[in-house]
Amino acid sequence: MRWSNALIPTLKETPADAVAPSHVLLLRAGMIRQLGAGTYTYMPLGLRVLHKAIRIIREEMDAAGALEVLMPALQPVELWKESGRFEAYGDLLMKLTISGGHHMALGPTHEEVITDLVRDLVRSYKQLPITLYQIQTKFRDEPRPRFGIVRTREFVMKDAYSIDADLGQLNTSYDKMYEAYCRIFDRCGVPYVIVEAESGPIGGDSSHEFMVPCSTGEDTVIFCEKCGYAANQERAEVGQTEATSPTPDAHAPAHESVATPGKKTIREVCEFLGVAESTSAKLLVYLADGQPAAALLRGDHELNEAKFRRALGVSTVVPADAPTIEKATGAPMGFLGPVGIKIPMVIDRAIAAMPTVVVGGNAVDVHLKGVVPGRDFPLDRLHDLRNAEAGDPCPRCGSTLEVKSGLEIGHVFKLGTKYSKAMGARYLDEKGTETEIIMGCYGIGVNRIVAAAVEAAHDANGIIWPFSIAPYHVLVVPLQLQNAAVMERTSAIESALTAAGLDVLVDDRDQRPGFKFKDADLIGVPLRVVIGERGLKDGQIEIKWRHEESGLAVASDTAASAILAQVEAHRRKHDDWCADRRMGRSVPRAT
């Protein structure tokens, strides 16, 4: 391909709206163009990257035994009502009315459609297991699209669904997808970590996310450098090295009431009393499946609602509003405490480690000082309730947890029978018994692979594409277009490399060398080949890897084979890197 025909609208200046590195560089490199909030056109170069990622995904999904289908993006809302997700998904679901007054939705994901498909299709255990996948544009009415192509209102997703007869089959299907994902992201050259995750509103009981650590990541990942434990913040456990005091000091002086007029927040109360926030506790009141329930945490800790929900064994927890709180506790928000509380209360483990604590007095403008946990209120329902933070002990090895932000590029779930139960998808087992099918679902945000690759590898001059998904492998830069020898060499190398299966772009623009080098760095093609009069005079041309500081001169008449040797060596190195990663990785086994 010749640059002059390639439609690569590079920008010298950074568009004012772009902040995230991937957004800035993809725009500047002429790979994407914005239409509106969360909607982007992929220009030829950007589309090539997207297609290369898709090709890798397709190869690995096929190799894992999944079958490709293509389901409609346009779906009747009835299916969503049947699964119960019409309400749960809410405004994120893009709804529209078509002729005849039919209410439709543009698919944000396809559990409903796949379940509808297999409830007709799958009649016998002999047809199972089966995994179907598709690569398709999804639609979500995101309240806040962000960071260029990181969060958009329409995006390309690879979604797969395993249909299994029993839990054993599900675990096998899940592990296959998990391993396929590892190979996909390894091959795409994006550095990822795998974290334990909450399954969220999609339902199900086990889940892992594939995250690329980077500053524009929207998720918080908690991890332990020492043992490799990693989880997203919703899920991350706090290690239990906090000393607990099972026998409270019975001889401690009785607690006393203090007047704290108007001091409602933890900070206000602690400042007023001149104590550290970590010596106080807060009582948070929620509606758990509609019934009031409380969580008690250290003043400076944050409640993890997912942990709270599990501790109570309920399916939803929502913060209670002010009237509900007063009715349930007899005191307004800001003065709540555990002493004498009437509603069910679960307590974070950290509370048990506190000899005395400052808490609300369950009366207006009153707090209690010198309250002894275990003496002044029972410590019978201790749980890990708080968000893990940097510096907390690792739940596995006791070492220190760290926090990073991560960009989610893939997610695998065990759904179980959530959808088959709701939508009546059953098969006949060996004994002729009608049984609900068991499902798993597996998603990859394809556009996010592109964004993540840029986030993970760029410098001040531009993008540094991994070889496997680079729009072109080699950029040939002739410096003097009117020099016949230069142009002959250019064509010869272009044909030789193309014949060897490489994607070659030739910068045939009549521009000064510096101009072309700047654009070359910007679009991030991995290998640059410079052909100029000066080098040719000495029988040399220059080849330079984008990720390396300097290039090297090779003999011009054997340049093509030298380049191919470089490419071969680079590929081998990447393969070794992938193999190393696989060795160091433990695949989660079914429990």
Next chain:
RNA sequence: CGGGGCGUAGCGCAGCCUGGUUAGCGCGCCUGCCUUGGGAGCAGGAGGUCACCAGUUCGAAUCUGGUCGCCCCGACCA
């Protein structure tokens, strides 16, 4: 949905506070000359409903009100 910011040529911006010729600058684009190993130089040229609507005024890019759009922080997020 709450908070903040911004809409002037393809891109980056000035002008607005204090209303007044034909709305300006840099980059990019077109023509010519010149130059050629890290975004050169000179000369000439094209390109604008100043986001939109209404109002104030003799007169609005500029003042007022509304609408729309975009970005950032938060809430939300399979």
